[in-house]
Every structure is written in C-alpha cells, then in structure tokens.
Amino acid sequence: MDASLDPNIKPIWFLDEAPKKELERNFVELGLNISVKEEKGNSLVEELNRVSAENKRLTEMLAVMCENYNALRSQVMNYMAKIPQKETNNTYVSKKRKAESLSNCSKNNKEANANSDSISTDDDSMKKTRAETIKSKISRVYVRTDPSDTSLVVKDGYQWRKYGQKVTRDNPSPRAYFKCSFAPSCPVKKKVQRSLEDQSVLVSTYEGEHNHPHPSKLEATSGSNRGMTMSPAPCSVSHSSSGRTSALEVAKSKSTNDAKVSNNGSEQKIDSPEFQQFLVEQMASSLTKDPSFKAALAAAISGRILHDNPIEKL
DNA sequence: CGGTTTTGACCGGCGC
DNA sequence: GCGCCGGTCAAAACCG
Secondary structure (H helix, E strand, C coil), X not given: CCHHHCCCCCCHHHCCCCCCHXXXXXXXXXXXXXXXXXXXXXXXXXXXXXXXXXXXXXXXXXHHHHXXXXXXXXHHXXXXXXXXXXXXXXXXXXXXXXXXHHHHHCCCCCCCCCCHHHHHHHHHCCCCCCHHHHHCCEEEEEEECCCCCCCCCCCCCCCEEEEEEEXXXXXXXXXXXXXXXXXXXXXXXXXXXXXXXXXXXXXXXXXXXXXXXXXXXXXXXXXXXCCCCCCCCCCCCCCCCXXXXXXXXXXXXXXXXXXXXXXXXXXXXXXXXXXXXXXXXXXXXXXXXXXXXXHHHHHHHHHHHCCCCCEEEC
C-alpha cells in the first residue's frame, strides 16, 4: 500500500519543512507530534479514511442494488399474480386446494397479505378445526436449485424440522413437510416440492407466521457478526453455512475500534505509524488477496439475484 | 444422547 | 359407506 495511490496525498515525507496546515490539523486531531515519520503515519490515516469511505460507498452501492432487486422482484410478483396459475388450471385440484390457490392468487407478497387474505381464507375454512389454518398466512416461494440436488432444502435462514414426505398425485416429485424448529412454539410450516414445469425450481409453500425473530437477525444483534446480514428472510445471501466474515467488515470494525481506543488516549501504540501501516496493509491484503472476500461479494450479489434468493410469488 | 430424518401407518375431508 | 388423497404422527434409524 502506497500513499501515492491517492493523487490528493502529497509525498510529505520527502519534505523537510513544516507540513501543510491541513496536515497539521490532522495531526492535532490525532494528538500526534509532528515529525517526518508521523507525517507518513498521517498519510496512512488519510488513506485509511479514504478506503473506509470507499467501503462505505460500496456498501451503499450494494444497498442500492438490493433495493433495485426488491423493486424488480415486486414487479415480477405483480406480473405473476396477474397471469393465471397453470398449477390451478391444468391438473386435478381438490376443493381444499382450490381454496388455498384462490387465496394465494390474491397475494402479492408476504407483507401485503398479512391481514386481508387470511380473512378470505377464513370464510372457506370456517368449519375447519385447526386454528392455525384459520389464522395462517400462506405464501409461496420459488427457489431455483440444482436439479440433481434431491435434498429439497430451501435455505431461508430459519431452522426447519422435516416431519413428513409424500408423493402427491399431481406431481411425481415427492413433497416434503417441514415445521419451524427454531422456536418450540413457532406454528410455521412449509411444504417443499419440485415444480412440475421446471425440475430445477423448488416450490416452497409457507403457512403461518414466525413468532420469533429471524435467526440471522438474532445472530447479528447478539454480537456474532457474520457479515452482510442485511436482509431478513427469505433472502439467504449471507447466513449460509460458511459463517464467514468479510474482510471488508473485519477491516472496518477493526479500524473503528482502533480509532475509539486511540481517541481515548490509552497507552496503546495503535495510533503509531507502524500500526497504522500494518492496519492499512492488512486491509489491503484482505481486500485484494483474500479470495473469500471476492467470493462473499460475488455470492452476496449473485445469490440475491439468482441462486439462493427465492422469488416470492403470490 | 439429544435432535433430526425417514417412512409406513393413520386420520379426516371430499367426491361418488 | 367407500375409496382416494393430502397431511400428520410416531417409531425406528441416523447423525454429530
């Protein structure tokens, strides 16, 4: 890492005279004495700030991408809601499933269908005994997976316990039944079955609402930062099994923590030029050499768009 | 050993 | 009433 990367930074360690006022101000802020060596450290601090700002920009860009993706997804869902469902048209559907499908057709997304649709389902199932069904919120999620993968696992961040599997009449692929096992009293169930039209698509039908926070949120708030856990279910971008923290986050948290210690004026040598250089080198090497960072970034982006991220439908 | 998965049995709704 | 069907149960197997 070289400060010459930044055109705004002048090669001050080649100068004998006093540094510029701007640099002096920075030195005062850092509580450092002015010396040639510390000037270098200060430039590294500036570089650190620049990299931090760049990180922030990248994070914002990612957030914008996520927003765009969500907007696009809702458009797709609206579009899908308008076209008639093949599933309800081309095969035998019992009355019970007809009611379920009809209730599904009026749903655009999980948030929007929280109230009205469950009521409409209630009218048909008023005589049903199961209170869960009456109050349930049903949503359907399509997930593209490898067709050779027979596990019927949809990674949505929640913890599921499989309690049954059936081969249904209208689809040769087996249907798996799951209950949410993250919280003992959580009433949510889901059914996962391969799409009849496209074997590479898993159709998971969620029934009910979780009465507990999303596990990834819980982890994020409980201190074990797994990095990039920025979206709730069903986006499974980050809380994959890797549990990897991105180099970006490591460097960022490290730098902020260090700055805090430094401002407190402790005896740590954290604000020494050597340490700052070490810090910057660590950040640089993390960003450039660590393949996991690229992989995590690629997974975060592609995962939202293609693979891991389910497309909610209805 | 406790939690999860598997899988056949069972149950209830529905159509005939 | 009977058979079909989807959904659930529960015992055994499996696994970390």
